[in-house]
Amino acid sequence: MRYAFAGDRQIAVNILNLLLAKGHRPKALLVTNGIHATHKQELCSLAGLDKEMVFEGKDFTNSENIEKLKALALDYIFGIHFPYIIPSEVLTIPRIGFLNLHPAYLPYNKGWHTPSWAILDGTPYGATLHFMSVALDKGDIIYQEKLEVLPNDTANSLYEKVLLLEEKVFQKALPELESLRPNREGQTEKGSAHTKKDLKAKQELELDEPTTAGDLIDRLRALTTNTWEEAAYFKKDGKKYKVQIVIQETEE
Incomplete structure (x- = not known):
């Protein structure tokens, strides 16, 4: 399984550790930079890649680095809380797909502040591993699980719970990913979506x-x-x- 890893936050560290424990080392690493890069150094240390295969911030979108990624013959790029818009030229680099782990039960709560809107709208909540598409969070679903929203849950407590569920969802989907033939189910319902504002x-x-x-x-x-x-x-x-x-x- 040939993959590049794109992520930040502790959840990205945990999932990269899972992949490494299964014998899967990334061919390239995409990390955030600046004040929002909370776990860049830890991810770089874990990946153990040469500097030319580590792309910071939006560097992965320039033409030279796109060619570098294409040359790796990737099966996947895994996006784990990677906070950048992915251009179509990058989405099409991996042979199978650019996958995203989203803290919501798609098609509900595409976009931002997913636990807040699950409470406000009374929509189903959970975690979803899906193919990325040009349209935000509308790609085919690989695997997802629901999370019960309790009467005493706040957006903060719900987010802490969904982070754990996201890891579980990725772990359960991993055998399919390793087979290079992951499940794909289209999002047939409209669901809901919200912007940051x-x-x-x-x-x-x-x-x-x-x-x-x-x-x-x-x-x-x-x-x-x-x-x-x-x-x-x-x-x-x-x-x-x-x-x-x-x-x-x-x-x-």
Whole structure:
């Protein structure tokens, strides 16, 4: 199995370790750069590749590096929380496909802030390994599993759970990937999709807006992420107040 690995975050480190443990060393490595590159050095150390086969940031999109990747005769490129738009010239490099691990149960919650929208929209949630396509998160599905959204889940707790499920999904799909004949199922339903900016429209709470307790709780759950920048807020007397929520399950 000839592959290039594109990723960041601890989940990418864990999955690269899994591949290495199975005897699969990458032929090339694509990593993030700058302040958002949380695990670049660890991935580079694990991959053990010469510098010319490590591409930082968007360097993988220039014509010279595209030719380098083509020359590797890759079966796959694995994208694990790799935060770049992939141009069509790169999507078509691997013989079988450029695969992406997405924290959502496709076709629901394509795009950004997937746990938040699963709570807000009440859509199925989970993790999906799929072929990448020019259209965002619309490629054929290889394998996916659902994750139950509990009444006390916030976007943050749900994201922590789905990270673990993503690893499980990749591990279960690995034998198919190794066979070089992975399952492909088209996304027949429309599902849902959201951009990065969509969540901002939900953040401001209008104090006089009529709502139900359930809808308000769900909104606060969805806006309780790992950062106060995405929190719900209200304005009063010229000041802005941010709100996050903690829900504890107890016996009746």
